[in-house]
Amino acid sequence: MIHAATKGAEASGDSPLATDKAGDPILELRDISLSFGGVAAIKDVSFDILEGEIRAIIGPNGAGKSSILNVISGFYVPQEGRIVYRGARRPSLKPYQVARQGIARTFQSIALFEGMSVLDNVMTGRINHMRSGLLSQALWRGRAEREEVENRKFCEGIIDFLEIQHIRKTRVAQLPYGLKKRVELARALASEPKLLLLDEPMAGMSVEEKEDMCRFILYVNDEIGTTIALIEHDMGVVMDLSDRVVVMDYGRKIGDGSPDEIRNNQAVIDAYLGVVHD
Amino acid sequence: MDNLIFAAEVFVNGLMAGVLYSLVAIGFVLIYKASGIFNYAQGVMALFSALTLVGLMNGQVPFGHLINAIFGTQVHHFGWHLPAIVAIVLTMGVMVALAWIVQRVIFRHLINQEPIILFMATIGLAYFMEGLGDMMWGADIKKLDIGLPQGINTGIDSFTADLFGYGFFIDNLDIVATFIAAGLVVVLVAFSHYTKQGRAMRAVADDHQAALSVGVSLNFIWILVWSVAGFVALVAGIMWGTKSGVQFSLSLIALKALPVLMLGGFTSIPGAIVGGLIIGIGEKLFEFSVGPIIGGATENWFAYVLALIFLVFRPQGLFGERIIERV
Ligand SMILES: Nc1ncnc2c1ncn2[C@@H]1O[C@H](COP(=O)(O)OP(=O)(O)OP(=O)(O)O)[C@@H](O)[C@H]1O
Ligand SMILES: [Mg+2]
Numbered sequence: 321m322i323h324a325a326t327k328g329a330e331a332s333g334d335s336p337l338a339t340d341k342a343g344d345p346i347l348e349l350r351d352i353s354l355s356f357g358g359v360a361a362i363k364d365v366s367f368d369i370l371e372g373e374i375r376a377i378i379g380p381n382g383a384g385k386s387s388i389l390n391v392i393s394g395f396y397v398p399q400e401g402r403i404v405y406r407g408a409r410r411p412s413l414k415p416y417q418v419a420r421q422g423i424a425r426t427f428q429s430i431a432l433f434e435g436m437s438v439l440d441n442v443m444t445g446r447i448n449h450m451r452s453g454l455l456s457q458a459l460w461r462g463r464a465e466r467e468e469v470e471n472r473k474f475c476e477g478i479i480d481f482l483e484i485q486h487i488r489k490t491r492v493a494q495l496p497y498g499l500k501k502r503v504e505l506a507r508a509l510a511s512e513p514k515l516l517l518l519d520e521p522m523a524g525m526s527v528e529e530k531e532d533m534c535r536f537i538l539y540v541n542d543e544i545g546t547t548i549a550l551i552e553h554d555m556g557v558v559m560d561l562s563d564r565v566v567v568m569d570y571g572r573k574i575g576d577g578s579p580d581e582i583r584n585n586q587a588v589i590d591a592y593l594g595v596v597h598d
Numbered sequence: 599m600d601n602l603i604f605a606a607e608v609f610v611n612g613l614m615a616g617v618l619y620s621l622v623a624i625g626f627v628l629i630y631k632a633s634g635i636f637n638y639a640q641g642v643m644a645l646f647s648a649l650t651l652v653g654l655m656n657g658q659v660p661f662g663h664l665i666n667a668i669f670g671t672q673v674h675h676f677g678w679h680l681p682a683i684v685a686i687v688l689t690m691g692v693m694v695a696l697a698w699i700v701q702r703v704i705f706r707h708l709i710n711q712e713p714i715i716l717f718m719a720t721i722g723l724a725y726f727m728e729g730l731g732d733m734m735w736g737a738d739i740k741k742l743d744i745g746l747p748q749g750i751n752t753g754i755d756s757f758t759a760d761l762f763g764y765g766f767f768i769d770n771l772d773i774v775a776t777f778i779a780a781g782l783v784v785v786l787v788a789f790s791h792y793t794k795q796g797r798a799m800r801a802v803a804d805d806h807q808a809a810l811s812v813g814v815s816l817n818f819i820w821i822l823v824w825s826v827a828g829f830v831a832l833v834a835g836i837m838w839g840t841k842s843g844v845q846f847s848l849s850l851i852a853l854k855a856l857p858v859l860m861l862g863g864f865t866s867i868p869g870a871i872v873g874g875l876i877i878g879i880g881e882k883l884f885e886f887s888v889g890p891i892i893g894g895a896t897e898n899w900f901a902y903v904l905a906l907i908f909l910v911f912r913p914q915g916l917f918g919e920r921i922i923e924r925v
Contacts, residue, residue, distance in 0.1 A: 393811070419813030431811060433804040444801050448813045450794040468792070511812065 343371030345404070346515055346547050347392065352401030354387055361387040362398065363571040369515065374541050375549045376558045378582075379568030380591075385551045386428055388568070389517045392549070393425045394418035406514075420448050424513035426504040428520050428551070434493040438484060438503050441492055442475040445510025478506050482536060498529040505533075509540065516540070518550040522557060530557065537561060559583070567591075600764070607758075607766045608886045609879055614772030616878020617779045621834040622855040623862065623870035624783070625827040630864050631803040632823040635705065635716045639724035640855065643693070643828055645848040646731045648835030650692050652742050652844050653735040654685040660734040682744035686832070693828030694821075696727075701821045728849060737846065742839035746774050775837045782833055783871065786826070795822060857905030863915025872916060877901045 345368040354362040362384045369375045377385045390396040392403070394415040403410045405421065413421075424445070433441050450467060479488050482502050487495060492503060501521060508516055521537065522530045534557060540546050552558050558565060559579045567575035567588050575581075575588040582588055625640045637643075653660060657676040666672060680688070704719055747770040759765035790796035801809040802819040810816065838848055854877070862873025881900040889896045908915070 395807075395810070414815070415810040416813045416815045419811060425811055427807070427811070431805055431808040433801055433808055435804050436800070444797060444809075444812045444814075447794060447798055447801070450797075464792075507812065 343373075344407070345369065346371045346406060348404040349388070349391070350402045350404065352388075352391060352398045352403075354384075354391060354396055354398040360571050361396075362391065365401075365568070365571075365573045367566050367573060367576055369547060369549050370564075371547055372541075372545060373547060373563040374537070374561050375547075376562035376565045376579075377549065377551045377568060378553070378555075378558055378565060379574075382570075383568040384571040385568055386519055387571075389425065389519050389549070389551065392418075392515075393423055393517055419511070422511075422514035423517065424508035424511045424515075425517035426501070426508055426519055426521060428523070430497075430500050430504055432492045432500060432504055432507070435491065437489050437491055438495075438506075439472075439475060439479065439488045441503055442479060442506045442510045443471065445507040446471045446475065448511065475506075475510050478509050481539075482506050482509075483532070498525050501525065501533070502536075505536065509546075513546060516546050516548045518548065520551050520553065522552060522554060530554070534561060603762045603764050605883065605886060607768075608882050610766065610768060611772070612879035612882030613875060614769070614776060614878070615882065616875035617772075617776050618834060618837055618874075619854055619858045619878055620871045620874025621779055621782070621830060621837070623858040623874050624786070624867055625830040625834070626855055626859055627862075627864065627867055627870045628823055628827045628830065632799060633705070633716075633802075633820055634713060635720060636713065636864070637827070638717065638720040639727060640827065640831060641853070642724040642727045642731075642849040643696075643831035644835035644838065645844070645846065646696075646727050646835075647689055647693055647828065647832040648742060648839035648844045648848065649731045649735045649740070651685055651689045651744075651832070651836065652740045652839070654688050655680050655682060655744075656740075658735060663736060664733055686744070686836075689832060690829060693832060694825045697821050697824030697828055700824055701817065705820065706817065724849070728846065732846075739843045739845040740839075742836065742844050744836060744840070746771055746836075746840055748840070769841075771837070771841055775841075778833065778837070782830065783867070786830075786867070789826075795819075799823060854901060857901040859915070860905035861908050861915055863917045866915070866917035869915055869917030877904065880904060 348366075348368040350366050352362055352365045353360070365384075365388065377388060379385050387396060391398050394413045394417065397412055405423075410421075433444060436444075449471060476488075479485055482505065484499065484502055484506065487499060492500060495503065505518070505521065508518075518537070522533050525533065537548060537550070538561065541548050550561070552561075562579060564577060565575070565579055565582045566573060567582060567585075569591045574591055575585045577585070622640055622644060625643070626637055629635055629637045629640070652658075657678040657680065659665065659673045659676060662674050666674075700723065704723065705716070708716055708719060749770055751768045751770045751773060754768045755765040788796075790800055798809070798814045798819055799822065801812065801814055802816060802823075806816060809819075835844075835848065855874075858870065858873040858877050860873075861876055862869025862871070881897045884900050885894065885896045
């Protein structure tokens, strides 16, 4: 497992870190194109995500960022291009198959089980770690119960870590937006993903909530070693968190590099930074 | 006083009838929650499973009539009689196969369609299955006896006779049916809360996109849910078939389940149970008390009128979630 040497959890904003933890690519997109009817959402985009890094995807509204995550997680099927996952070309998979390969995600417009408690939501994240099926459940009660207890303990651990113990029995529908985002992260973490995809994990949050979320993301990356790809609009956050950045505009990739390189890339400044008012 | 005692007997009998309504309604709720499909064919599934069960037990040759017509043969029976338990297991296998076919052939092609289209598809399915049941097993009324106790319960009869001077007539079959139905509900609840598949089922019922993202196959869950609904239909089919013979009017229970659902809400299993019991008891008591005054036969319409009243005052049913439009 590769760990970042040092990454400033304190939000200084002007000391982005160099990529010094680069492993092999865990995922590569090659010449991906995707369109909806006449609308081209992704045009011939290639980039990779390295084992152990935090990879940010930025760009103006409608640039195709979410579409990229949807392609990676199998929700969208690109018309062209290839995906290489952990060294092997990945055939076209259904979203649930992608999830079973160890890619977890959150959604820009939260997708939680609103009718369930926080704990139950997090527990669904472990569905594919539960081996006891219908039959073994009936035949070997002991093993099934042990497994249930272990899974529950694991989820309680994540819930503690994300500081949502106080709402673990609360129905998700009753939670405010910021906490829902946290529950969604908890559920994604519960599956112990190899690659974690976060679609605007901090959108619409207060400053304190954002700081908490940054802290959690850094911890997951540093201490658990999870590779993360995230979409974020807040440039300060992106510069602090990420090892490398992909910049999208109108479906194309217009920049790719360390936060420093991106900040000084003229094409990016023209196309993107000019558009964002922060 | 006498009237009260009669009413108590009617009440108990209504409770038993209600159990069967509840069973069919539970089948509806299961499928509706997981897939948003209002399954008009649930009643026919009960009929079909009961037909299959009788046919297998009697060693009847499926499609016998058709085979004989085409090949000029005279085959009707295999000449064996299967024990009830074996026939039940085989019938369950048929219901699972049916679930798979329904998902594979019909609903896989109707993903993201309007609810009304899905509903129409289930109407088509209902008539197809009715025809299929007819072709496979014939249209005659069949006796179903898997060994459930039947006839007046003498214990209750003599107990109430001692107590009130009037013996209640409670059918043993109704008592057994109630216990089986209660057991079935316990099993369903345990299944949905304590197994991996049950958890996945609840996940799909709550949010398709979120379920996909945690690695649940919608297709598998839908087949599973149709299978479970098939199992519930089989239980209902056995009770109803034992009580009044396996006949095609069985499929009409589906229509009685509709008012049950309006009372209980389309998304609530407890609602389906309570709704079924209310309708069962309500229609018997109403017939008993008001029926004689207005000329009887109130059981035909009571349930629907009650449901209508409910629709006006509590459209989401007793247990359904209130839907508030976001503006
Ligand atoms: N399911 C869809 N059907 C039709 N068009 C779509 C669909 N998803 C995305 N698009 C289109 O693809 C383009 C890229 O959308 P996408 O959601 O990927 O942008 P984004 O970069 O995530 O934007 P935002 O910052 O607003 O979230 C947009 O023009 C969008 O309208
Ligand atoms: Mg987006």
